[in-house]
Amino acid sequence: MQNNKKNEPLQDSEMIKVSRELFTDGLPLPAEVFTKLASGQYILLGKKADKCNLSSLHLAQDKTVEFFVRKTEYSQLISYNLNLIKKTVKNNNLGANVKMSLLKGITESAISDLTERGVYVGSYEKCKQIATFVQETTAQIKDMDKFIDIFNSLPGDMVGHSLATSVVSMLICDQMNITMKSTIEKVILGSLLHDIGLKEIPDEILAKPRYQWTEAELQHYESHTLRGVELLRDIKEIPSDVLSIVMEHHENALGMGYPRRIRDIKIHPLARIVAVADCFVDLVYDSQKSAAVRKPEEAIAHIEFAMGQPFNKPAFLALKQVIHLTALQKKMNISS
Ligand SMILES: [Fe+2]
Incomplete structure (x- = not known):
C-alpha cells in the first residue's frame, strides 16, 4: 500500500x-x-x-x-492539542482528566522525538513517569489558561524545543542526584518557559541565521531573557526560582553570557542546569541557532571542544554521563 x-x-x-x-x-x-x-x-x-x-x-x-x-x-499537531487544552480549561464541564491526558500526550511525543534523535531517555516506564511528572507540574498552575496561551504563542517549533529542554534538564537532575520534587518541578517549569520572551522578537529576526544578524538585531534577540521575566511576572504560581531560570538561561560559567555576564558562582543553581540542557537541545535539533543537526555525542564534543565548555562543570558532566549511558544502551541493544 x-x-x-x-x-x-x-x-x-x-x-x-x-x-x-x-x-x-x-x-x-x-x-x-x-x-x-x-x-x-x-x-x-x-x-x-x-x-x-x-x-x-x-x-x-x-x-x-x-x-x-x-x-x-x-508542530501543527502539538499546537492543535495546546489549543484543545485551552478549550478544556475554559470548559468547566470537561474533566481535568482530559486536559491532563492531552498534556501527557504532548510530553510523551517530545520524549519520543528525543529518543528518535538518539538520546536514551529511559525505559518505557521511566518515560511514562517523566511525562506524568511534567503533566502534574503544569497542571498545578491555576492560571492554566494564561500559561497555555503564552506557551502556545511561542514561535515555530519552540514548544517541542521547550519540552525537550525540560526532559534533558530532568535527566541532568537525575544524574546529579537532585531528587527533591519541588526542585525538579521548578526545573521543569523553568525549562518549559525559558524562551517565552522569544514571542516578542520579530519573526524576521528569528528566521535569519545568527551570523546575518546586525548588532541591533542581536541585542533585540538577547532581550528575550528579560522580556520572558516580564511576561511571567503576572502569573502568581510561577516561583521566583523559575523567573531566575528564565532570566539566566543564557549566562555561562565563564561570565560571557547574557544579559548580565555573571559568572558561575552568581548564576542560579537551576539556571546552570537549564543553560546546558538548552544548548544541547539546540545542537541536536534543527534550529536557527545551530548550523547543523548533531548526534548527541557530537553535541557533547561540540560543547566541550568547539565552545570550550562554558557551562557549570557538574551540570555539564552530568549531561555527558547521560549521553555516555545512551551510547552504552545502544551498544547493549536495549530498546527504549
Ligand atoms: Fe533562550
Missing part, C-alpha cells in the same frame, strides 16, 4: 512517533495518522480533517501499536 501524496512509500526519516493520547475521538484529525507494520511499511489510519475514531479501529485496539505522523505536521 502506498500512503503519501507522491505515491511513494513513506520513509522513517519523514516520520515521527507520537503519543496516542494526542488524538481525541470525535474531533477532526489535525494530521494524517499512520502506524508502522513489522515490515517497516507505514499504513494510513486516519486522514487529516476526518473525524477521529482511532480507538474503534481494530488495529489500534492493540495498545502496543504505535502511531506516527509526518515530521512536517508535528
Whole structure:
C-alpha cells in the first residue's frame, strides 16, 4: 500500500512517533495518522480533517501499536492539542482528566522525538513517569489558561524545543542526584518557559541565521531573557526560582553570557542546569541557532571542544554521563 501524496512509500526519516493520547475521538484529525507494520511499511489510519475514531479501529485496539505522523505536521499537531487544552480549561464541564491526558500526550511525543534523535531517555516506564511528572507540574498552575496561551504563542517549533529542554534538564537532575520534587518541578517549569520572551522578537529576526544578524538585531534577540521575566511576572504560581531560570538561561560559567555576564558562582543553581540542557537541545535539533543537526555525542564534543565548555562543570558532566549511558544502551541493544 502506498500512503503519501507522491505515491511513494513513506520513509522513517519523514516520520515521527507520537503519543496516542494526542488524538481525541470525535474531533477532526489535525494530521494524517499512520502506524508502522513489522515490515517497516507505514499504513494510513486516519486522514487529516476526518473525524477521529482511532480507538474503534481494530488495529489500534492493540495498545502496543504505535502511531506516527509526518515530521512536517508535528508542530501543527502539538499546537492543535495546546489549543484543545485551552478549550478544556475554559470548559468547566470537561474533566481535568482530559486536559491532563492531552498534556501527557504532548510530553510523551517530545520524549519520543528525543529518543528518535538518539538520546536514551529511559525505559518505557521511566518515560511514562517523566511525562506524568511534567503533566502534574503544569497542571498545578491555576492560571492554566494564561500559561497555555503564552506557551502556545511561542514561535515555530519552540514548544517541542521547550519540552525537550525540560526532559534533558530532568535527566541532568537525575544524574546529579537532585531528587527533591519541588526542585525538579521548578526545573521543569523553568525549562518549559525559558524562551517565552522569544514571542516578542520579530519573526524576521528569528528566521535569519545568527551570523546575518546586525548588532541591533542581536541585542533585540538577547532581550528575550528579560522580556520572558516580564511576561511571567503576572502569573502568581510561577516561583521566583523559575523567573531566575528564565532570566539566566543564557549566562555561562565563564561570565560571557547574557544579559548580565555573571559568572558561575552568581548564576542560579537551576539556571546552570537549564543553560546546558538548552544548548544541547539546540545542537541536536534543527534550529536557527545551530548550523547543523548533531548526534548527541557530537553535541557533547561540540560543547566541550568547539565552545570550550562554558557551562557549570557538574551540570555539564552530568549531561555527558547521560549521553555516555545512551551510547552504552545502544551498544547493549536495549530498546527504549
Ligand atoms: Fe533562550
